[in-house]
Amino acid sequence: MPAAKDKRKGKNKGKEKDKKKAVKAEDQVIERAKANASLWEARLEVTELSRIEYRDTSRRLAKNNEDLKKQQYKLEKDTMSVLSYLKKQDQEKDNLIGKLKQKLVETKEKAKEEKEKLEQKYTAQINELEGQFHQKAKEIGMIQTELKTIKQFQKRKIQVEKELDELKENLRNSEKKHQETLRRLESRFFEEKAIEHCWKKCF
Incomplete structure (x- = not known):
């Protein structure tokens, strides 16, 4: 009987060992499951955070995309306005250039006429x-x-x-001589009269 008890004991010990092993294995499985659960929770949290971040990013990108579309539309509109304005300005410049060319031709013609008049x-x-x-x-x-004649005349005059x-x-001189001759x-x-008179008296 004691041998049967020992056998039972041995069996019980073996069962206990197996039980312990099974418990240990279960604990390990539970630990692993917990670890896996924690890991999956962490992954879930990360995924949720990623999802939230992705959703926010998607919303932000959608908003940015909408803003960009609006900007693009505004830019296209502004570009069209600028192009229209530039075309209008080009047309105005072309018209002005045409007018200036015409004015230049007219001015040249006028200048030519005035030049001819001035030359005449x-x-x-x-x-x-x-x-x-x-x-x-x-x-x-x-x-x-x-003057030559006057000079000659002046010379001749002198x-x-x-x-x-x-x-x-x-x-x-002639007058003097004549007077002297006359006096003489x-x-x-x-004298002759006096002599004649004297002669008449005397004779």
């Missing part, structure tokens, strides 16, 4: 001045001739005055 005017003035110059030159020539002075001097003749006449 100044040609007439130059011809008139040349005529006046020739007339003045002729007058100066005549004046120079007259010579004539000199000759006249000489004639006057000769005339004075008168004196002789009176």
